[in-house]
Amino acid sequence: MRNPVDKLNAMAIFVRVVERGSFSAVAREMRTSQPTISKVLKALETELGGKLIARSTRQLSLTDEGQRYYNECRQILAAVDAAEHSFQSGRERIAGHLRIGSSVSFGRLQIAPRLAEFLKRHPGIDIDLQLSDQNQDLVHEGLDVTFRIGELNDSGLIARHIGTTYRVTVAAPDYLKQHGQPRSPEELCGHNCLQFNLLNSQNLWVYESDAQRHEVRIKGNAQSNNSEAIREMVLGGLGIALSPVWLFSEDLKAGRVTAILPDYIAQSLPIHAVSPANRRQSARVKAFVDYMSQALHSAPELRPIR
Known part of the structure; x- marks a missing residue:
């Protein structure tokens, strides 16, 4: 050799x-x-x-x-x-293998449904979508790009802000009927609040209203590292959750859950496309990130509830 x-x-x-x-x-x-x-x-x-x-x-x-x-x-x-x-000099063809990482819920609900259109535009690409609710090691797992929600802790990565996850405070009508509806963030302290425990601020819920910041330390009898599990708990009437609008958009339309605290804006989370720092971003990675950025900016479920 x-x-x-x-x-x-x-x-x-x-x-x-x-x-x-x-x-x-x-x-x-x-x-x-x-x-x-x-x-x-x-x-x-x-x-x-x-x-x-x-x-x-x-x-x-x-x-x-x-x-x-x-x-x-x-x-x-x-x-x-x-x-x-x-x-x-820029004549690279958009083709080849593309290995993408994402959290389970975001990947299943926001990435997977959009792959057909992307592959229709770029038939020379084949995709391997890897889903995990733990922060994926891009180099060890061979990922070309991964999508992360929330503030980034690793400064040794190439990150591009491609969207925003707006959040909404939700509960099932049965829960609210039994326990009452909180009218301010401070009243959440008297309710069973469900924690998504992969966020650094999992038990600190932050809101703004009339330029005033409200920080509430919530507590509850259930938590999970998977946002769709939190959704099932809410639908089952277990408690209140602060979750992405895109996770509950269909439930809100159907009346399966109720958006509460309408006068308070929950702290949003950035969405980043992240690539390894030691690897040039290929044309296929750039094409996919551009595509997802455009798709997320135009998606109704990625907009705040008015």
């Missing part, structure tokens, strides 16, 4: 195997056979003089050396990609 082109190809295959977690998946991507992929990686390991991947019947896992080599390969391939892009 003395040929630099062959070495780069082997490195690219190794990276894809790590990101897909499957020899056969990469073989299908590259329209070749699984034995061919295995042969390339075995030759790479022989060249390096050590194991990169610890193979088992159930999954692939990296050796310590393999993890370090993977990180280096990502940077090298990104540099090669950037050099080619510079040479091509």
